[in-house]
Amino acid sequence: MTLADNHMGGTHWMHPHRHGSSSLQTGGGAVSAVIVEDPPNILPKQVEDAKEVIFLAHLLDMEELQETADESSDGLFAVNGNLPQTSVVVNGQFNPIISIVAGEWVRFRVIWASWLEGNLNLSVDGCEMHLLAKDGIYIRDFPRSIETAPIVPGVQTTNDSPIQTQNLEAWTPSYPEYLTDLRSSIPSPGCTCTTEFDRRAVNGIPFPSDKESYLHATYLGAIVDRNIESRGHPYHQHIYPFQLISGLNTFGGYNQIGDWHDTYTGRGLIRFSPTEFTGKMMVHCHRLNHEDEGMMAIENIGTDGTCTCTESQNGGLDNEVIIGIAAGAGALVFAISAYVLYRKRKIVK
Ligand SMILES: [Cu+2]
Known part of the structure; x- marks a missing residue:
């Protein structure tokens, strides 16, 4: 993938888009994060130095997928046996554990790779959360304090999620x-x-x-x-x-x-x-x-x-x-x- 030199760094994702099959393929798991890295010394140091977690959340709903396949007369897709419980998986895992250290800022690159209704509504108990970017583009007023990230389907966002640590310095990106x-x-x-x-x-x-x-x-x-x-x-x-x-x-x-x-x-x-x-x-x-x-x-x-x-x-x-x-x-x-x-x-x- 070749990007223009002035492409802003950020968190993106990709999925298939064949009209009529988008939901079946994307809902079936054909999703991936696409990270555009920033050059050194662009981001505020607290962000640049933060531990980074890619958090690709995907809705696993086999029942809906089977219904979608039936409606579209797709003869290829079939769920055999008992349907797994509808759930959100993160990086392909159910209930994974992400360890972070108290007092340290962590940069979460959050992608809500959903294909149905409903926001992700991400929150982290006991942690402060500040918004850094949405849809792959940095906001102009970092750090924007938020309680919940109501990420709508199809969207990627970047949060910094700390636990009582030093204050984040204000930062405005220079936009291309x-x-x-x-x-x-x-x-x-x-x-x-x-x-x-x-x-x-x-x-x-x-x-x-x-x-x-x-x-x-x-x-x-x-x-x-x-x-x-x-x-x-x-x-x-x-x-x-x-x-x-x-x-x-x-x-x-x-x-x-x-x-x-x-x-x-x-x-x-x-x-x-x-x-x-x-x-x-x-x-x-x-x-x-x-x-x-x-x-x-x-x-x-x-x-x-x-x-x-x-x-x-x-x-x-x-x-x-x-x-x-x-x-x-x-x-x-x-x-x-x-x-x-x-x-x-x-x-x-
Ligand atoms: Cu709609």
């Missing part, structure tokens, strides 16, 4: 150009669209059988806003990470305005700017059985300076709040250098 802050940017004309997840479709439209028809279109250099109405579904976007702008579910402070994500559950305004890669950008529910059933759409990134939106076909949804959020959104800025994102699309997702 493709992660330029968009909070104060003004969205480009016509580039603010609404994306709704509901009833195994996006804006009322199931994933098109031609695999070509796109929902929204944008272009290189545009400042793009999306009013996300995902309800309980984790909205996931390929290629370009997006910045949380307004109207967010903060999950008790875990999410802050300006955070970079590639997955977000709930309602709110997000912003991104395509900077290098043109063509298809997939968006989908990261409950992969929903994605397989049609809750996925294509955004097209062109070069002609034109944005288009496809309105929701649902009709009856309450959009007033969303519109209010859009009007009240200030503006930020960001731009993604595509090399990274390309790799993300091709390899990580």
